[in-house]
Amino acid sequence: MSKTLERRTKLRESLIEAAERRIAAGGLAGLKTRDLAQDIGVANGAVYNLVDDVDELILRVGSRTLARLDVALSSAESDGPPSPRDTLVRIAVAYCDFAADHHELWRALFEHRMAPGKPVPEWAVSDQMALFRHIYRPLAEMFPTRTPDELGVTARSLFSAVHGMVLLGLEHKLIAVPVEALRAEIAVIVRAMVEGLAASRRVD
Amino acid sequence: MSKTLERRTKLRESLIEAAERRIAAGGLAGLKTRDLAQDIGVANGAVYNLVDDVDELILRVGSRTLARLDVALSSAESDGPPSPRDTLVRIAVAYCDFAADHHELWRALFEHRMAPGKPVPEWAVSDQMALFRHIYRPLAEMFPTRTPDELGVTARSLFSAVHGMVLLGLEHKLIAVPVEALRAEIAVIVRAMVEGLAASRRVD
Numbered sequence: 001m002s003k004t005l006e007r008r009t010k011l012r013e014s015l016i017e018a019a020e021r022r023i024a025a026g027g028l029a030g031l032k033t034r035d036l037a038q039d040i041g042v043a044n045g046a047v048y049n050l051v052d053d054v055d056e057l058i059l060r061v062g063s064r065t066l067a068r069l070d071v072a073l074s075s076a077e078s079d080g081p082p083s084p085r086d087t088l089v090r091i092a093v094a095y096c097d098f099a100a101d102h103h104e105l106w107r108a109l110f111e112h113r114m115a116p117g118k119p120v121p122e123w124a125v126s127d128q129m130a131l132f133r134h135i136y137r138p139l140a141e142m143f144p145t146r147t148p149d150e151l152g153v154t155a156r157s158l159f160s161a162v163h164g165m166v167l168l169g170l171e172h173k174l175i176a177v178p179v180e181a182l183r184a185e186i187a188v189i190v191r192a193m194v195e196g197l198a199a200s201r202r203v204d
Numbered sequence: 205m206s207k208t209l210e211r212r213t214k215l216r217e218s219l220i221e222a223a224e225r226r227i228a229a230g231g232l233a234g235l236k237t238r239d240l241a242q243d244i245g246v247a248n249g250a251v252y253n254l255v256d257d258v259d260e261l262i263l264r265v266g267s268r269t270l271a272r273l274d275v276a277l278s279s280a281e282s283d284g285p286p287s288p289r290d291t292l293v294r295i296a297v298a299y300c301d302f303a304a305d306h307h308e309l310w311r312a313l314f315e316h317r318m319a320p321g322k323p324v325p326e327w328a329v330s331d332q333m334a335l336f337r338h339i340y341r342p343l344a345e346m347f348p349t350r351t352p353d354e355l356g357v358t359a360r361s362l363f364s365a366v367h368g369m370v371l372l373g374l375e376h377k378l379i380a381v382p383v384e385a386l387r388a389e390i391a392v393i394v395r396a397m398v399e400g401l402a403a404s405r406r407v408d
Binding site: 157168186195 | 360364365371373400
């Protein structure tokens, strides 16, 4: 790697880390490239030599958040009885804990909207979809005769349901719940969902 | 009612309706009191003779949205077999339909944040909490030995889970689902949850 390229790679990394610190402290709303340029000691315009635009920067921070979430979910997977039902409950509770512990970074994953008409880039979509394997695998074990498409639908429904409980539980919007109570509720509801799904005949 | 008071009451109603039309068309982000003043033919500053601030205006629009949602859920309640499990499934699907049909007004209910440090007024909280009776009543019928507090916890968990499925399903964020498929998924998952809850021993 040339000296110039090496310097650019390091600066780009610093920029992403600076954006991450700012989002973790104050959410997406207060993110300004001017502040970031100052954080890493470059001129305002130089930020755009390092990333295409703010959307890319936010998505790069998002990828780092998803990578951390991946570690947390992997650890929850192996941290208890290997039965798929227990695993799904542990993953859901770990998702709740992650959202509580990295609240602003987690919110940013869902609040960020691309500039109108601009699609989310392929690499960011893959990063997001890769995490579904944590839900998909136990479901595939529970329902060996279901097709990948059917399992995919159930995986995203379970995820969305848990996400909703975490979102409204932590946002204290309409509903205020202490985190400990929220974790317990999520465990009860996820267990009920997976037991109910296992007991039900196929609904077509 | 004096002529002046009558005129003020009518103007206030027009202002709330104008805000509702603007939110329904373009969401909360584009709402400007300047536009609203023009819509109802008053000077800019006169808006603040009619409501305390934009928070109040948005909450008044929210109450109208909640009143419509109340009608939709009441109609779903009586529109099919009276068993509590079927009723809970119908209510969840009706919530999905309502969100799809009144997308911006529904989003505004959850996206609105009060100015920092300002609590949501009591009347708005009551309007929101009143809707939980649609979930609470069938649950109370299913679980006659549970306390009101326990039922309240289950009601908000069910609501949050369904809300999450509707939110991520309709927002096409991470997860894109056609509304028909979403309705079907919600029915499957809610039925699984309530069957699972009914089958499970109490978890304390």
